[in-house]
Amino acid sequence: MNILLIGSGGREHALAWKLAQSPLCDTLFAAPGNPGIAEHATLVALDVRDHAATVAFCTTNAIELIVIGPEAPLVDGLGDSLRSAGFAVFGPDKAAAQLEGSKAFTKALCDQAQIPTARYAHVTSLDAGLGALARFGVPVVVKADGLAAGKGVTVATTHDEAEAALRDLFTDAGGEAVIEEFLEGEEASLFVLTDGKAILPFGSAQDHKRVGEGDTGPNTGGMGAYSPARVLTPELERRALDEIVRPTVAAMAAAGTPFSGVLYAGLMLTADGPKLIEYNARFGDPECQVLMARLESDLVPILLAVAGGTLADHGAAQWRDAVALTVVLAANGYPGTPEAGGAIDGISDAEATGAIVFQAGTRATDSGIVAAGGRVLAVTGLGDTIGTARDAAYRGVDAIAFPTGFCRRDIGWREIARAGD
Ligand code: AMP
Ligand code: GLY
Numbered sequence: 281m282n283i284l285l286i287g288s289g290g291r292e293h294a295l296a297w298k299l300a301q302s303p304l305c306d307t308l309f310a311a312p313g314n315p316g317i318a319e320h321a322t323l324v325a326l327d328v329r330d331h332a333a334t335v336a337f338c339t340t341n342a343i344e345l346i347v348i349g350p351e352a353p354l355v356d357g358l359g360d361s362l363r364s365a366g367f368a369v370f371g372p373d374k375a376a377a378q379l380e381g382s383k384a385f386t387k388a389l390c391d392q393a394q395i396p397t398a399r400y401a402h403v404t405s406l407d408a409g410l411g412a413l414a415r416f417g418v419p420v421v422v423k424a425d426g427l428a429a430g431k432g433v434t435v436a437t438t439h440d441e442a443e444a445a446l447r448d449l450f451t452d453a454g455g456e457a458v459i460e461e462f463l464e465g466e467e468a469s470l471f472v473l474t475d476g477k478a479i480l481p482f483g484s485a486q487d488h489k490r491v492g493e494g495d496t497g498p499n500t501g502g503m504g505a506y507s508p509a510r511v512l513t514p515e516l517e518r519r520a521l522d523e524i525v526r527p528t529v530a531a532m533a534a535a536g537t538p539f540s541g542v543l544y545a546g547l548m549l550t551a552d553g554p555k556l557i558e559y560n561a562r563f564g565d566p567e568c569q570v571l572m573a574r575l576e577s578d579l580v581p582i583l584l585a586v587a588g589g590t591l592a593d594h595g596a597a598q599w600r601d602a603v604a605l606t607v608v609l610a611a612n613g614y615p616g617t618p619e620a621g622g623a624i625d626g627i628s629d630a631e632a633t634g635a636i637v638f639q640a641g642t643r644a645t646d647s648g649i650v651a652a653g654g655r656v657l658a659v660t661g662l663g664d665t666i667g668t669a670r671d672a673a674y675r676g677v678d679a680i681a682f683p684t685g686f687c688r689r690d691i692g693w694r695e696i697a698r699a700g701d
Contacts, residue, residue: 281306282308282343282344283308284309285349286346286353288314289349290566290569290608291565291568294573295563296317296321298572304578309322309324314639315642318644324337329356335361343367345370347371351381353371354380355377359372370542370583371562372540372541379528379543380562381561384425386559387400387458388402393530393531397555397557399416402425402456404455404456409450418439419435420461421433421436421462422434423459435462442459467546467548469485470509470520470545471483471485471564472525472543473542473582474529474543474586476539478591480594480597481517483574484517485506486505487564489501500615502567503687503691504607504608504688504692507571509695516554519553539561541562544560544561544562544563566608570604570660571604573604573636574602576598602662603663604660605663606691607688607691608640608687609682610687611656611684614654614655615654618651619651620652622650622684623649623682624650625648625682626681630680632679634676635659635676635679638658638659639656640657641653641655656682659680667699670691
């Protein structure tokens with residue numbers, strides 16, 4: 281069958297790498313893709329904001345499965361448009377993508393379904409925000425509502441700092457914010473596929489969001505990740521599925537907006553058990569890279585079962601009994617303005633070490649691959665332990681010459697310390 285993959289990052293390179301290995305896949309198209317994805321797919325210059333053009337492309341090319349990687353087209357309703365034209369789509373409708381798109385929506389759903397999460401106040405004016413703040417101790421968390429648009433989350437250690445964050449959010453008319461109790465614990469991500477009714481647990485991971493070693497400095501999209509997250513023990517995973525994921529899936533279905541796709545639950549493992557920090561309506565980036573490196577099962581029938589509403593008939597996914605760890609190489613300047621155009625050499629040398637190199641922000645030029653984004657490569661290693669997976673990943677990293685880029689050298693540190701590797 282022909283498959284269309286939408287997106288252009290490291291997550292999509294990992295999906296393309298895995299989809300292309302399927303015996304069921306004839307032609308894989310990617311829109312717009314990147315030079316790494318081009319090794320597995322035919323790139324198409326399709327503007328996916330133009331839903332009619334995307335539907336026309338799928339009709340002309342007899343596409344039987346569309347996989348939407350990033351959140352923006354999901355929140356924009358591309359899934360709805362393609363599904364109403366009769367196509368099988370992996371990725372939720374616009375209404376269901378609100379689980380990622382609106383923090384207030386998700387918090388209200390947690391209230392209604394009694395899902396464990398941080399106590400919160402949703403406010404639509406500065407005055408209301410300042411009033412609500414008085415009901416919270418410190419630290420306290422202030423979040424912009426809607427897809428964060430650069431203004432994300434402030435963990436404030438004083439009320440003054442929280443007030444400043446609120447004033448910042450309400451400089452534009454019509455702002456919205458969520459104020460939350462600070463949850464203490466370790467974070468872990470749980471991935472669950474659902475067709476709106478059945479669920480299929482799909483692995484766990486932990487990532488490193490801060491740009492600097494020791495988890496310091498500004499937040500990024502993620503500087504590295506590993507899977508599985510052993511801190512999410514089978515018992516904690518069962519609780520997260522029963523107390524958080526299943527009630528979410530049921531509440532979405534009961535509201536007439538069933539969620540079909542991957543639910544990426546950001547969890548805080550607190551002393552009282554797992555609590556939901558946030559949902560994403562897509563795979564994580566770079567968490568997807570480590571999940572795909574470990575996935576043994578053919579991805580295509582799984583995604584078809586999700587898209588077709590037959591997930592209950594699908595067995596559990598099979599995983600390699602190995603740890604995967606990925607290290608992001610970013611362009612200097614990231615997460616601010618990244619330096620564009622820096623030369624990258626040695627990708628094939630890195631692959632010769634056994635590492636898997638997924639490309640994120642790259643561009644092909646006559647003289648080779650150059651940087652064209654903040655996060656540029658995700659170099660992934662597999663091993664029997666977190667320590668050997670880390671060594672495999674850094675062997676790959678060290679084979680790459682990217683003078684205008686950098687990476688963290690301590691990916692996996694918390695887990696490595698715990699494992700004693
Ligand atoms: P979010 O955009 O909601 O995922 O938040 C980004 C990051 O802020 C999370 O990954 C956490 O590290 C932190 N965070 C968000 N909400 C809370 C909370 N209620 N308590 C503690 N940390 C939080
Ligand atoms: N790595 C975090 C994310 O994909 O949102």
